[in-house]
Structure formats: structure tokens, C-alpha cells
Amino acid sequence: MTTPERYNARDVEMRWQREWETHGVFRTRNEDPRQKYYVLEMFPYPSGRIHMGHVRNYAMGDVIARYKRAKGFNVLHPMGWDAFGMPAENAAMQNKVHPRDWTYSNIAHMRGQLKQMGLSIDWDREIATCDVSYYQQQQRLFLDFYKAGLVARKTAKVNWDPVDQTVLANEQVIEGRGWRSGALVEQRELTQWFFRITDYSQELLEALDGLERWPEKVRLMQKNWIGRSEGLRVRFELTGRGPDGSSDLEVFTTRPDTLFGASFLAVAADHPLAIAAGERDSALRDFQAECRKLGTSALAIETADKKGYDTGLRARHPFQPDVTLPVFVANFILMEYGTGAIFGCPAHDQRDLDFARAYGLPVTPVVLPPDADPAVFTIADEAYTGPGTIYHSSFLDGLSIEDAKDVVATRLEKRALDGAPQAERQVNYRLRDWGISRQRYWGCPIPMVHCEACGTVPVPERFLPVELPADVSFDRPGNPLDHHPTWSKVDCPECGKPARRETDTMDTFVDSSWYFARFTAPHSPAPTEVEAVDHWLPVDQYIGGVEHAILHLLYSRFFLRAMKKTGHARLDEPFAGLFTQGMVTHETYKDEAGAWLFPEDVVVRDGAHVHAKTGAPVTVGPVESMSKSKKNVVDPTAIIESFGADTARWFMLSDTPPERDIQWTEAGAEGAHRFIQRVWRMVQDAAPALKGVREGDGSGADAETIRKAMHRAAAAVENDIESLAFNRAVARVYEFVNALHPYMATGVSSSDIAPVLKKALRYLLQIIGPMTPHLAEEGWAALGYDGLLARAAWPEVDRSLLVDSTVTLPIQINGKKRAEIHVERSASPQEIESAVLEMEDVRRHLDGRSPKKVIVVPQRIVNVVV
């Protein structure tokens, strides 16, 4: 046996990457007549370096892309950059580098890193959302949406960071403070641009049912986020005029059946009625200020007492004219939901109960739990929200909750108050319109102009793109576009008089809401080419982190609908199949002083973790997802340079199911590398002898064994990749290699085996091709096959070899396995039964007893019951 030198992964990988590129193997044409397959991984933010999460994500996507290509599909597998956003501006402020330069140099570096991974990407379709050619099309979409009534400008409460002088997204507010500045975030009323996503609430909800290849978890999260609830808007007549002149107060409720249990009304601190009342009551104003200050963090909500302020107003109960209810301003009512006002039924709502107890309001149960005694049933400190029968409720007595809701609604709908129905059935959603205004520089400018005479005027298409100015400064807080001396000065497109350009830019989630469509015709002078969108979408398999379960995935679903409405697409749903992969984790390390340590600074000596340089003891902490703050990160480049991309890819696919978190370990990486070396050695050792051999079936029992092994491996891996069970596919490859291994030494020179051995090695290379493409390509060439493996078809599977003609059946006696029997696959139950009862082992366990029953499941099991 020859002992070749070790496999030099870096040389080999670079060589094949060049080869693929020269031959344009991964370039995809829209006109290709083969069936299409669109596989997409969520595109990265160009932070500067790829991390292990990217490696995992893109390794999975690449397996699918290469596999589908081998299966004869015309595969679209593009890559781009989610390139706008705050980090570029932070870098500009900290390092005096222009966001554009910072971003594009990051992209260049990361593109190189991704190419090192050997991904089968059509780089001709690469896009960055900060390219003018991209964002000008986005401006066009915005204008079309505007014309179609999908854009609104309205005033809303936003998180305002007083130090950075900018709006922050909810995710950027941590414990009530700006994530960057650490300043206490204020709630401000600002006029902002919105997309009318709520127009599609019902549709987005209903269509979730059709997304069968989405994780149930994500569909549920979206469903809860949209938050549909059916209820009733009820107007309560005030006994006098409200401070704002109103004569009634409208509340929203999902429990009209409990109306007879109402003991108060409450409105939000920002409710118009409350604001009007506050104008003549300074104590109320203080209370309102206190409410606004109240944090929205989980802890604040958990611990905050229910507080209220009696306005002195009284409202009439709709069905009990002589009963009046006090109207409070309360700290637990949200202006954003429903009408910003409720009626409180303490007996059947915990918050209302807490409130009622605090203010001494009556607690009247009106729903009697099943089997409860009405004479005894009382509410203590827990509201009753379960099922039951209505009582203490006049004409509703004896009805079910559902029936009572309907009766109340029907009665109040028919009754007029000030000439309008007193109540109206209403479906309410939690989903809010999508505020897209950001007071930032590094984003897509909103193509609008504010004119004193004409109002808000859209920029005409012929003036697009509205380009970001290059000369901006970051030497003071706030939006650099606002500080720019000339940029916002523009003539009104309608009247020609001096006007002001909109200086808000779009939320970066807008950029990522349609990039998947842009990939289908990335160089088009229009946002999309409808034919191309039609051809490629929906994405057959989308892969990314579950952290986007709501925002990005919901926005994209809305966006494609909006694009359909404006003629840029013809379908509703962007992603037919969604897969959310787990995170990459690593052990954490701390030194004696409690400071975090990088994994490369930690070594194991004599079974103990110590600092690599100082030898000081190191504490091993819990395994957590890789993060810079805890320093438990491993740089993919370091791994690729020492072990090669195939090792990194193989590791990421091995062992752990792709939806779960995977722990990166040094030992695991070495194990993966060992496998790469093993396959390489196996192929290289065999290649000289096999190169001239003609593939065939071989003859004899060993050849038969090999043939079965290869067809089974191919069938199994195919099945595993189709179901995204990469860890199982890996295990099947190991099994196959283990099965082949004993034959390698002598088989290559045996005329019985060599032909089938060669074929088996070809199968092996084709099977591992999607996962470790460089290794496979190297072996393909070594064995003398023509062309590139990357272009080769998936091996054909002979189904007849997948089953043996004989089977081994376990024999249980009273459910315990006691023996096995080898029988023809076709053996009849009767034959098996009599053979089993003859067996020595069986007789011994029967110990003279005669079986009560013998259960024979053909090709499965035999169970003898005594």
C-alpha cells in the first residue's frame, strides 16, 4: 500500500473553486428549460467577518443547491448583502470612516470568505441593498405602493433616544434604555411613514394555513403576532358631557357576555377623554405623566400595581339605566389596542379584579362554573375565566358564554344611541401598521418632498434615484441628512417653489422584504421582471435563523402582496418552504479574575483547563451561543485555513439535527477532518489501480455486498437530504465508508471486485459531493472521470438491491427478545411459526409450556405468548 502525503485541503479547495468559476458552473439562466428550484439562505449583514452561524446556514443551503442540481433541476442559489443599517454609522462615528467605504470593504472581505467555503452560488446575481441600483428600485416600489394607497403618513408614538437623537426600533430598546447611548428612551409622538400592513391582517393570518412546509412554531408565532380577536365595540352613554364635549364613551370588549358584571369603565392615560380631563385637573396630569413613565419591560409590568384616577364622570349601564359606572383613567389600559377604553368586569378578568380590589369596586360574578353552587360560588383573589353558564344577568341567565355574547351584540346593534347603533361587532388585530421612518443616514431615502403649498408630494419617477449624498458628517448626533447644507433643499415637483426633501430613510427591513424577488432579475431597470418573478418564486427552500420568525418573514409576506397589487409580482407567498436552523454554541471560559477568555487562549493540561500562555486556571462555563461579548467564538477563517472548508462544512452537517443548536468543539472538528483525510486516502490509494478499470457489477458475494451498500447509501442519503436531515445523511456516509473499507486493500486488484469497487467509489464521491464538494471533485479527477463532479448527475438507485431476500426476525417470548431466526423474506407466517417453535432457544424458554398465541408480523417480529 502506498502512503501518500496528507491531503492539502487549502490547495485542493482553491484549485476547484477556480475551476468552478472558470467554467461558470453555478451560473443560472432564467431561460433554462429544466424544472426550476430556488434555494435561498437569509442574506448576511456585512458586519466585517462571517461567523460560524453563517457557515452552518450556507453549508446547509449549499448541500440542497448542489443536490438539486445533481437531480437535474435548474437551481437558483444567489447571494447578497443586507447592507444598510446603523452599525455602518456607528463605525463612521467611532472610526471616521464613511459608511459606504466601511460597508463595501466589509462586503469585499466577506465575499472572499464565502468563496473560500466553496459555495455553489451564482455570483453574477450578487446584490447589495446599499447599491444605488437596488435602492432606486425600492424607491420605485415605494412610490407605487404610495399610489396604491399602501403608504400612510401618520403620527405615532415612537422610541426616541435623546442622546443619539433618533428613533429606535423596539428591539433596540433594552430595559428602557437606548442600546448604544444608554440613555433613557422617551416616548415621542412623531409623524412617520407607515406601510399599511394591517390592510392584510386577515389575509396574512389565513394564508398561514397554506404554508405547509413552514415550521409549525413559526406559523404560530405569526398567528399570535397578528393576534386576531373578535369582540364588540360598545358605546356607554355618559351621564353628563365629557370634558371634550363627548356624550358617550366607546369601549372594546371580547366578553360582552359579562356586561352585567361591569363595575367600572377605564381609559388609557392618552385617551382623548383623559387628555381633555387632564387639562383642567393638575392631579390627573401628574397621574398621566406617571403612567407614561411606567416602563414597558416585562418586569415593570409584572410588578406594577394597577392604579387609576377617578375622573368623576359616570356612564350608564346599557341594560340597567339606573346603574352608573365610574370612569377611571387607568395605567394598564393601552391606547393602541381596541378603543383605548374598556369596561371592567372584575369577577372574570384578573387585571380588572386587581383594580377593583384596590379601589373598592364591586365584584359580581356573572359566569357560574359548571357544577358550582350559585349560592356558594364567590370570587376571592382570582378571577374566573373558565367556561360556565351566565347568571345574575337578567335576560342572559342560563345562556352559554357564546350565546350570551351573541344576544348582547344583537340587542345593542339594534339599539340606537344618538342616532347610531350602540354597538358594533368588530374584529380586532394586535398587528400594527409598519413604521418605516428612520432618522438615519445609511438607509434608502424615502422619495418624498414636503411643500408648504402642495403638502406631501411624491418624487416623480424621472427624478429617481433620490441618491444619498456622499459628503456627510457624523460629528454631531442626529440624522446627518438633516444637517446636510443642501441635500434637503429641493424644488417642489408640483409647483416648483422651494420645498424640503424628506430626510427620513427606510427601515432596513424594507430592503430585505423583496431582495429574494430582485435576485430573479438582478440587473433589471425595473424593480422586477414579472416573468422572472413568476418563474422563480416562491422560494422552494428558505433557510435562516428563527430570530426572523416574525419581523422579516411577516414583512416579506406583506411586501409580496403589495408588489402583486402594484403589478410587480403575481403571487402572494414568497417562501414555500422554510427551515429555521439552530445556533452554533461553544463552551465559555473565564479566568480567575472573572474575565472572559477566547477559546484559543485556553488549553487542557493534565485534564484541567488552563490559560495557554500563563498556565493560570480557567473556569469552564456553560455552553452558550457564540457571542463576541462572551468571547466564545471561533473564527471560520482560522478553521478553513487549518482544516479546509470541507471539514468545516462536514462538521456543521454532522451529528446534530439542523434545527437544534450545535456545539462547536475542537475534538469534533478534528473528527470531521479525520473523515476527510480518510476518504481522500481511500480514493488516492485505490486510484492508480482503478483508474483503468471499467466499472461493472463484479461477481461473487463480496461484489454483491458492495453493490448493496452503495445503492442503499445513495437511497438513504437522497432521502435524508430531501428531508433536510443532514446529520442522518452524514451517518449513512460513514456507514458506507466503513462497509467499503475492508475491501479496499486487496479489492482493487481483484477482477471480481475491482469493477464494482470503482463504481462504489464513484457513488461515494457523488453522495458526498453536495456536502464536501472539493474532496469529491478531487477524487472524481483522481479516478479519471470526465468533466466536473459539480455537473454530474446524482447516482441512480437500483431499488431491487435495497431489500435482502432473507430477513432476520427477532423472536420475543412474552415480549422479551430471546432469539432470532433467519428466514426467506417471502416466508409465510405459518412457516415462520412452525420454524420458531422448533428452535432450541425457544423451547428452552418455553420450558414445556405450550404457547397461548404466536404473533408473526412478516418481515418484522415474532412474539410467542405463553
Place this chain on the structure above:
RNA sequence: GCGGGUGUGGCGGAAUUGGUAGACGCGCCGGACUCAAAAUCCGGUUCUGGCGACAGAGUGUCGGUUCGAGCCCGACCACCCGCACCA
């Protein structure tokens, strides 16, 4: 609080969906090769008892259905994730 998920050897995890629990990998133990080490190769590795054939126990806990349960049903425990004053 509401919703969802997970629980299998020392570890990551398999188990054709009710039919041989622990595939495959990591780790560990032993052996071969070597002056030695690395690499590689061979063997072993759920636990308990036994030299052994073998026997007993075993998939978070308790109970149930079944000839047969990791898988189905009921009750519970632990951990993880999402949402959360949504009326």
C-alpha cells in the same frame, strides 16, 4: 400568566412512525505498527451480576392501553423558546 418545544449511554444523537433501543460520530479502554511519539489499522465500550454461555434492569417520574410502548393515552417533574397589562 398564555402558547409551543424538548427530555434516550460519559457526550452529540439514531430508531423505517407501535415491532431487535443505543445506528453513526466524539470520548474512553485494550491491542498492532514504531526506538518512541504522531498518524493509521484491529477490537471493545448502556448499566448491574457472572471467567463464561447467560441473566436482570433500562429511553425524565408515576400510572394505563397492547401480544409488544422511546413512540399511543392520563397525571406529574425538569429545562428551553416565543408572546405578554391585547380588554
